[in-house]
Amino acid sequence: MPADEVRVLPLLTGIMPSAKHKLVKATLSITALVLLLLLLLTSPLGRVVDQRLTNHFRYLNARREQHQFTWLNGVECHLLYNIIAIAGRIISPEGGAIIWGYLYGEGADLVPGASSDQ
DSSP: OOHHHHHHHHHHHSSSHHHHHHHHHHHHHHHHHHHHHHHHHHHHHHHHHHHHHHHHHHHHHHHHHOOOOOHHHHHHHHHHHHHHHHHHHHHHHHHHHHHHHHSSTOOOOOOSSSSSSO
């Protein structure tokens, strides 16, 4: 093996991170984002966000009751409820499991304290 190849290989490993390094970096980024969102939700600004979401759901429910609910409103509700269920599993696993059960439980009874994977 020529001496030039030996010197180039360490340079490339410094420039091109390994798959393990990329995975660690992505995991740390996601963890930091989740922590930032949790801090936001527990701050006074989180109360404002909560109030806005509550008012928006009231608006959507009023549209539903007046038979003015569009397919786009349905997509919006689906996305919002999924975000709430996923965030709920992080903040309160049992609460998130309850919402997930309402969304995807297919009418099965909700058993408090039972594993959500059943």
